[in-house]
Amino acid sequence: MNKGRIKWGMLGGGQGAFIGIAHRIAAYMGERYELVGGAFDVDYDRGVAFAKALELDTDRVYASVEALIKEENKLPKSERMEVVSIVTPNFLHYPMAKSLLEGGFHVICEKPMTMTAAEAEELQELVQQTDRHFCLTHTYTGYPMVRQMKTMIADGEIGEIQRVDVQYYQGWINPFIHEKEKRKSVWRLDPAKSGVSCCMGDIGLHAFNLAEYTTGLQVDRLLSDLNYLYEDNNLDVDGTVLIRMGKAKGVIRSSQIATGEENNLTIQVYGKDGGLKWCQEHPTVLTLLKEGKPLQVFKPGNPYNAQLTMDSTKMAPGHPEGIFDAMGNIYKGMAKAIREEQAFEGEYPTVQDGVRGMQFIEKVVQSNRDGNVWINL
Known part of the structure; x- marks a missing residue:
């Protein structure tokens, strides 16, 4: 080696x-x-x-x-x-x-x-x-507080999961979508280059991945309603997907025509005993909700966090870490694998995550095409 x-x-x-x-x-x-x-x-x-x-x-x-x-x-x-x-x-x-x-x-x-x-x-x-x-x-699985969320859910902090709500809103396609010639200039709207989906295949996929990564559950059924805006536009630019994860139910909402939005990715998971919220535009804050108690805020770099969270944190408390740091954690996890070093579970997404993602995209498109029907995943 x-x-x-x-x-x-x-x-x-x-x-x-x-x-x-x-x-x-x-x-x-x-x-x-x-x-x-x-x-x-x-x-x-x-x-x-x-x-x-x-x-x-x-x-x-x-x-x-x-x-x-x-x-x-x-x-x-x-x-x-x-x-x-x-x-x-x-x-x-x-x-x-x-x-x-x-x-x-x-x-x-x-x-x-x-x-x-x-x-x-x-x-x-x-x-x-x-x-x-x-x-x-x-x-996004590389953010310390996403990893803290995953660990707290696995440890039973919020109890049996009842609802999962993930939103990913961007607005970057809005300036292009309303003019036919401009639409042709966007490779993500070209099925030959992008695949069967634009919005869901690009950012809805991240929302789906986060839902499964943080909860440890798998989506087993879904129903989708996609928005193409124009008849000559071949790929979705907006959509909503109802999901079922065993007993838990939820929704994935994704849009690239949410005018004025930048990169608004938010995940909320609610269990029998509490809830957890995280937003990518404020990535150092993980909020824990409990009935009858004040909100609790978890932040990276503090010793109350899990070992995986601490291993994924590079700076002292109060120093914000962002998207480069999150991707850096994924590269770090891959380096451990290549060098056959001991690693934490969930340090980097694998080929299995890729398979789940492609199955999700195809089923979302199929559900919408077949008249917004429930489909097994």
Whole structure:
């Protein structure tokens, strides 16, 4: 097994790509990874220029994932990339991940993991066959207070769960959706690049993942009502999904036409003995509700938190941590897996989360298409 920093590559994430910056900051944060190269851009020359700006060895800039796999595997094991991050549009996730796993690399992949549930299930089998680690960057699971919420629910702090309510509202598509030509310029509204869903496949998926991650329950039935706004618009931009998780019931509300909203992700879980609330725009605050008692506020960095929460906190109490820190915790968990170190349960989302997510997306679209009916998940 290699020692030292994990040699790491990227597919996509080049000049001007915010998500690429997020991944690089997250990886550098724990000082566990070293970026050594990648295929950063569909334009090879732009990729080389980007690598020069980062002072990387341009000999390890590749024109394609196939070239990367071929050339990296020629290097001594101690020098070659061990893990590669996929930060490209959705339609490239599956073929790239499949090639990397077959080529012997661990994979960190943006969500959604694939374009279809069948592809996701194939990747799940391939991960098992190749004995590689696969991390899906559901970033919000990396927030310390989300992990505290998960731990408190598992410890029975709020009792048997009765209701789950998750909201994820953005407004960024609103300036594009109302004009036909502008709609054509948004790749997330193109089924060939985005898949069968825009809003639910992008942010509704995060809401679904958080519901299952924090509660430890699985959605077993759902009913959806999606909004496309215009007949010539092929993908949803807004929607509501009723969910059942065993005895518990709930709702997932997602919109990318919630005018003026930025990144309003909120989860509320109510049990027999109490409730917990967390909002991504105020991520250092977890609120506990109990009947007849004052609200209790939990904040990161304090010793009353769980071990998983403390291990996920980098700063002293009162110093806010944000989205880069959350993704950094996921990269940290993946590093532990690659280096075969002891880790906490739930430190990073796996290929199984990717399969659940793709099944959710397809069932949501099916429920809406079939007339807003209940469907088993």
